Amino acid sequence: MSEFQWNRLTQNPSAQTARPPAIAWRHLFVTPHGAAKPVLCDVSGEVPAGCVVALVGPNGAGKTTFFRALVGLARFEGELAVHGEAWQTARWRVQMGFQPPAASFVGQTVEEEIAVSIAARATHLREREPDGRALEGEIRDWMRTVGLSVPLNRPVDALSGGEMAKLAIAGALASGADVLLMDETQAELDPDARAAMRSLFRRLAQTGRTVLLVTHDMDDVLAADAVMVVKDGSMSAPMSPRDFFYGDNGQAPCDDLGFEPPYLIRAARHIRDATGADFAPLTEQEFVEGWRRAVAGQVLDARARRDADSVEHLV
Amino acid sequence: MTLARGETPILSNISFEASPGEWILLVGRNGAGKSTLLDALAGIAVPLSGEILCRGEGDEPVRPTYLPQAPERLLFATPAAEEFAASLRLPSAEVRNRWSEWVAPRLAPLGLGHLRPDDLPSRLSTGMQRKFVYAMALARPGQVLLCDEPTSGLDAASRAEILDEIERFVEQGGLAITALHDLDEALFRATRVLALADGRIAFDGTPQAFVERALPLAEAGVPVPPSVRLALALAASGGPAPSLCRPRDLAAKLLEAPATGQPAEKAAPPAHAQARFGTTGEADEASAACGAAAASHEGAMATPVTPRKADFHPALRWLIVTALTIAIALVHRPWGDLAAVIVTLALLCVLRAAVRTTLRLTWTWASFAALACAVSGLQLGPPFHARWAFHPAAAQHTLLEVVPYWCFLQLGQLALARFSSLQFAALAHRALARLVPRRQRLVVSWFGALVTRFIPAVDAIYREQWYAYRVRCQNAGRAVTTSRLLVDVANVIAPFVIRMLRFGETTADAMEARRLFEVPPPSALLPEWRVRGKDAGLMAIAAAGLALLVWTR
Numbered sequence: 001m002s003e004f005q006w007n008r009l010t011q012n013p014s015a016q017t018a019r020p021p022a023i024a025w026r027h028l029f030v031t032p033h034g035a036a037k038p039v040l041c042d043v044s045g046e047v048p049a050g051c052v053v054a055l056v057g058p059n060g061a062g063k064t065t066f067f068r069a070l071v072g073l074a075r076f077e078g079e080l081a082v083h084g085e086a087w088q089t090a091r092w093r094v095q096m097g098f099q100p101p102a103a104s105f106v107g108q109t110v111e112e113e114i115a116v117s118i119a120a121r122a123t124h125l126r127e128r129e130p131d132g133r134a135l136e137g138e139i140r141d142w143m144r145t146v147g148l149s150v151p152l153n154r155p156v157d158a159l160s161g162g163e164m165a166k167l168a169i170a171g172a173l174a175s176g177a178d179v180l181l182m183d184e185t186q187a188e189l190d191p192d193a194r195a196a197m198r199s200l201f202r203r204l205a206q207t208g209r210t211v212l213l214v215t216h217d218m219d220d221v222l223a224a225d226a227v228m229v230v231k232d233g234s235m236s237a238p239m240s241p242r243d244f245f246y247g248d249n250g251q252a253p254c255d256d257l258g259f260e261p262p263y264l265i266r267a268a269r270h271i272r273d274a275t276g277a278d279f280a281p282l283t284e285q286e287f288v289e290g291w292r293r294a295v296a297g298q299v300l301d302a303r304a305r306r307d308a309d310s311v312e313h314l315v
Numbered sequence: 316m317t318l319a320r321g322e323t324p325i326l327s328n329i330s331f332e333a334s335p336g337e338w339i340l341l342v343g344r345n346g347a348g349k350s351t352l353l354d355a356l357a358g359i360a361v362p363l364s365g366e367i368l369c370r371g372e373g374d375e376p377v378r379p380t381y382l383p384q385a386p387e388r389l390l391f392a393t394p395a396a397e398e399f400a401a402s403l404r405l406p407s408a409e410v411r412n413r414w415s416e417w418v419a420p421r422l423a424p425l426g427l428g429h430l431r432p433d434d435l436p437s438r439l440s441t442g443m444q445r446k447f448v449y450a451m452a453l454a455r456p457g458q459v460l461l462c463d464e465p466t467s468g469l470d471a472a473s474r475a476e477i478l479d480e481i482e483r484f485v486e487q488g489g490l491a492i493t494a495l496h497d498l499d500e501a502l503f504r505a506t507r508v509l510a511l512a513d514g515r516i517a518f519d520g521t522p523q524a525f526v527e528r529a530l531p532l533a534e535a536g537v538p539v540p541p542s543v544r545l546a547l548a549l550a551a552s553g554g555p556a557p558s559l560c561r562p563r564d565l566a567a568k569l570l571e572a573p574a575t576g577q578p579a580e581k582a583a584p585p586a587h588a589q590a591r592f593g594t595t596g597e598a599d600e601a602s603a604a605c606g607a608a609a610a611s612h613e614g615a616m617a618t619p620v621t622p623r624k625a626d627f628h629p630a631l632r633w634l635i636v637t638a639l640t641i642a643i644a645l646v647h648r649p650w651g652d653l654a655a656v657i658v659t660l661a662l663l664c665v666l667r668a669a670v671r672t673t674l675r676l677t678w679t680w681a682s683f684a685a686l687a688c689a690v691s692g693l694q695l696g697p698p699f700h701a702r703w704a705f706h707p708a709a710a711q712h713t714l715l716e717v718v719p720y721w722c723f724l725q726l727g728q729l730a731l732a733r734f735s736s737l738q739f740a741a742l743a744h745r746a747l748a749r750l751v752p753r754r755q756r757l758v759v760s761w762f763g764a765l766v767t768r769f770i771p772a773v774d775a776i777y778r779e780q781w782y783a784y785r786v787r788c789q790n791a792g793r794a795v796t797t798s799r800l801l802v803d804v805a806n807v808i809a810p811f812v813i814r815m816l817r818f819g820e821t822t823a824d825a826m827e828a829r830r831l832f833e834v835p836p837p838s839a840l841l842p843e844w845r846v847r848g849k850d851a852g853l854m855a856i857a858a859a860g861l862a863l864l865v866w867t868r
Contacts, residue, residue: 112735115839120830191496
């Protein structure tokens, strides 16, 4: 854990200060409801505030169980801290997105759903509950935060999949949470809606929120700050997506663990193998710019190979 | 063909022909009409106009096999052997006997080789259920295979296996039409792409041509897969023109054709720029997108949404409806019935009840009344009676007896309407404030909210399950008839109950995770409690109605 430099990954400057991690777990054993023995055994790790972290792994590996433990739906032993406080007192700062989102709504309209979350926050923090105009203003603020532009009185059942996912996030934020656990909430969305969710997660991270995603979509991993592999009851140390897809010495964890790399990565690897260049793009922009430099002969510069982890000097 | 979802037409004037050996990819945004088109092709939905013609070889009718979105709905919640037997139209004993010979080889490639004939597929995880349904449908497919998002929610290995199966089906002379979001791999295997946008076919041609024409298509609102976005980005900065090639070939092409001089000026980069965010320099873009979203948000909000305006004082309204209901129940005279109908009609008008609901309830009542009158007035003849006869007096008497029930139905509608489940919960919480301790009060009010909230959910799940049953019957080549339905009723009800339970379980989990059981329902949602002029008017009407009812008694 210690060798992984979280602060190199985050784009959020506030995450680099000496704040306690958004979530930290030590020697955690998690047993789901009805199971005899723990699904996750002795896992430790942490995620600083302002990061988007993807959790990947085969079905049944314990990713969902981990999330359920963090929101109090699965029994766990070990230490768990939220923003440096004990989980028991700060658990309201962690919220989870469920699949299907429609099943998690208690309100009948967008307004009601967010109002419930605001009421929940008021109760947990012993605040005064906003009323009338103030409530409506706050509901609109949360909708703006997640980019949900529908009328307040739209019934939740009439929302599209992407809008439902955004409403679930707005609800979680309104209830005072700043650590969001998204359990495959993007799986049923179309590519445009998935891309919109990715940029929403990035915006949330830039404003200090922390997002943990369980996903099978490798494009989500490309867009995350770090990726953790959950397998056979254990959890890997966090890796940067670049390490995950390109590896250190030709052996990428992505392949070893049986994930199929996306098209962009596969094409880039062929170029990398053919030229020996340090070409490890994660986005189309990086790919295009890296390729233009590569063909201009700049990649073979000795300086380029020194830091195998990064292409910042290339792009 | 012109197709509609509900009553809104979404695809108009669509025409195309397809022949065996083709694999057609349907591409389009969510809501572009892909599923509606597949429903129509499968014969589950009827086009508004136009027709679907199938010409089979010889006299054999063309049988489609349709796998809609979320195919796990198609399961009957019976053991694996029974599921296969229903699909293959074989006795389940035969399926059990030849399990390792027929069924296991179909399940093994999808990672379900461990399943035994008595295992319950509906207990598996969603991804595994999907794979099971695919294995079952592909065990004996019709001549046409229609799939809606076959790869969604599956891991990489299973995705590849499903695509292999479809390819094999096409090679053996089948026609496959699949709606797909994950196109990167499928583009290499399919023979044709149909892109839907703006209610029409925006593109019809080979995958190669689709990639070559990707830029105008992306601008026209057709989603393009990541590989094509990359090709477009390369082309925009002086790289080779987009074409369909494997990653290895793309790499080779890029290495051999170096970028020529200056990149083409990126005049408004296409959709790909927004669709992805990188590690650097895209914060502005994200915030710009955010600004745009906020702007459109303002636009949407500018239209005045009617806030919780209390039309009438809710408590008074409830009291009036209850009082009139009791009064009507006490009157049993023809004139009293007339008065009751007049009073109810007046209330329906004043409280502006939905005409549609009123008519629906009237229809329900009328069918009940007709049945009741027939039962009381009709003498059937042998063997029940000496001879056939009808007694109008008895029928009329019954009619007068059931008239008040029409009033009760309508008043019930007035008593229930316009209260959301959360308002109901907040009301219950407030009403019990002095009587019940906090904890019990919270449980009671949230329980009430959930019960009223999930009535529409039950309705939606039931309709989904009914749709799935029709698809399943269609796939097995069976017509849905009343007699079949009576035999099969468990096959609709059992999966319905399972889905309901799962839905409820997720709701309970979500509420527990949000710790809502400790939170009082937000009373800010309740309407204002203020008696206004029109409440007095309502009271006057109610008083007049009560007086009329008492007088006729």
